[in-house]
Amino acid sequence: MTRHVGFLVYPGFVLLDLSGPIEAFANANSMAGPAYQLTVASLEGGMVGSASNLQVATVPLQSLSLDTFIIVGSPQPPVGTWVAPLTAAIRDMAARSRRTACVCTGAFLLAASGLLDGRAATTHWSFAPQLQERYPTLRVDGDRMWTEQDGIWTSAGMSAGIDMSLAMIEQDLGKEAALEVARMLVVYYRRSGGQYQFSSLLDLDTGSDRIRNALHFAREHLRDDLSVERLAEVANLSVRQFGRVFASSTGMTPARAIERLRVEAARSLIEDGQQTFGKVARLAGFGDADRMCQSFLRIVGRTPQELRRSARRDRPARQVC
Secondary structure, eight states: OOEEEEEEOOTTBOHHHHHHHHHHHHHHHHHHSSOEEEEEEESSOEEEEBTTSOEEEEEEGGGOOOSEEEEOOOSSOOOSTTHHHHHHHHHHHHHTSSEEEEETTHHHHHHHTTTTTTSEEOOOGGGHHHHHHHOTTSEEOTTOSEEEETTEEEEOSTTHHHHHHHHHHHHHHOHHHHHHHHHHHTOOTTOOTTSOSSSOGGGSOOSOHHHHHHHHHHHHTTTSOOOHHHHHHHHTSOHHHHHHHHHHHHSSOHHHHHHHHHHHHHHHHHHHTOSOHHHHHHHHTOSSHHHHHHHHHHHTSSOHHHHHHHHHHHSOOOOOO
């Protein structure tokens, strides 16, 4: 069975958002035969220029019948008079496809089409707050590498499109095929949808000094009870105001942000290997190792034990003078 995968591009698209997933599916063909037919489309067809000034040949989108429909991203959320007809075409094609997906800021086009209403979605971490503010009916999770709900997929930027494609290949052809594709691409098999994109919340430009202060306070008091009420007090906002401003500024709930800060703090101690898991859990504010393990599985996609084993394997051997 050959599945037709179509990629929608438009002027100024990011080339890696297109080429990364294409290479994943093309490598699956080399492993499993003609599993996928790959086509690049645009609204009207013809040559379309990327953000890097390279052009690709496309066919008209409406001429296709697709199994999988993937919308690529651009360096900034798409704007312009061409967006409305494009989102109309997206709605039409999604209704005729088994699954619909987007990479990076392609989520703004998918959201404008209404296909993400009431769904969980992700995008590049730097655009997550903007996506949430512009489309409040979405549940934007700026942490995740990719999401999937009822056949609608979204992914973060750049290489995250490869992770999403590997997940699709696994869904279609099985784990071994996806693993072999990952090996050929020399990428980690495979970063889970829940693995966080960015190393530190504290480096996010939240656009709000009050939220930034609350995050810094939380980072310095991870062992304390960091309730929403306490953080709202630090931010000098009411609890209701704080929750609303925090979500619009960071793309996540306060509870999820605290969990992520604790995971980040614990990870370096886990990989260092000098402390027991129980002690790391207490130092990072989890309370116990079981709760810490659950958080790591949810956010990183790997257990603390797996991370410690990987760190030991990767650690260079000590040289004896």
